[in-house]
Amino acid sequence: MALEIQPLEQFKIERLIPIHIGGLDVSYTNSALLMTVAVALITALLVLGTRQRALVPGRWQSLAEMSYEFVADMVETNVGHGGREFFPFVFTLFMFILFANFLGMIPYAYTVTSQIVVTFALAAVVFIGVTIIGIVRHGFHFLRLFVPQGVPAALLLLLVPIELLSYFIRPFTLAIRLFANMLAGHTMLAIFAGFAASIGIFGVLPLGIDILLVALEVLVAALQAYVFAILTCLYLSDAIHLH
């Protein structure tokens, strides 16, 4: 019995509702469906969870309050003074990535964050937003970010390109970190699951590995959302507290 293992098939985009507008393919896909589910779940958690406004919170209200406090604390410690106004942005980002990652852990659900278009779009929003905030706050002075102080002029010729590069690489590292972790993890899960199905009784071994991998992936899913949010905070902090 030859069982075909196609670990990359899970990342295939399928058009659920084909929509074409003026030659543009804007179909509603399985990826879009999972995004919709993520947003709906987050909204439900926050709106329904806080509806009771109990002094002693119930389970759902606790969950909503915990996620609020977690991100508020992260923004407070990492952006510092004047970071409060960016809380809604960081919170939205964190919750969306967290829910997208966790929804991807459900078997047969599509993992939105395993597509580099999605993660790069998120990273580009962060990067462009942070740059605009920096320029608005500091004007022309913002460019001093790329000029190290107290360095001989000859060395600046070398250091300014390095600083520029290290700044413009940010959206790429941000996008690729999330995308690569999710893609690699889910591919590995599928490969071991394929082994388990194809080698009969000895399949117990890869099945065991798969169970451990699922635990690891749950950790990675939460951690990657955290890393994305905390880096956004650090970048914001740089743009605000420029010297």
Add this chain to the structure above:
Amino acid sequence: MSEGRPTDPLARLGDEIDKARAKHVQRQPVATDRSNLQQGLSLGFRIGIELVVAVVVATGLGWAVDHWLGIRPWGMIVLFFLGVAAGMLNVYRAVNRISGAAGYRKPGEPDTGTTK
């Protein structure tokens, strides 16, 4: 009835509160352990990819520059080394907790942007 315990209900309550407090203090280190683990893990995941992406993106950029300007292979060579330097710089800054950022800060300066 129960011996060794204060019969006064208020004193008994005080006793129980003390016991609960002691338990809470014992549990404290576990919480910090976990947050240390969380920070370490997040840092590890952060810097793991930093160097690789910097080199790959810079080299790709060099390749593109070569194509536009027709100066093969100089753009790629120069940008490869700049990419390595930028990647190292990013890793160094991430580890040093001077935030993952461009721009220098003097060591003595108050560092408003970072954790702790």
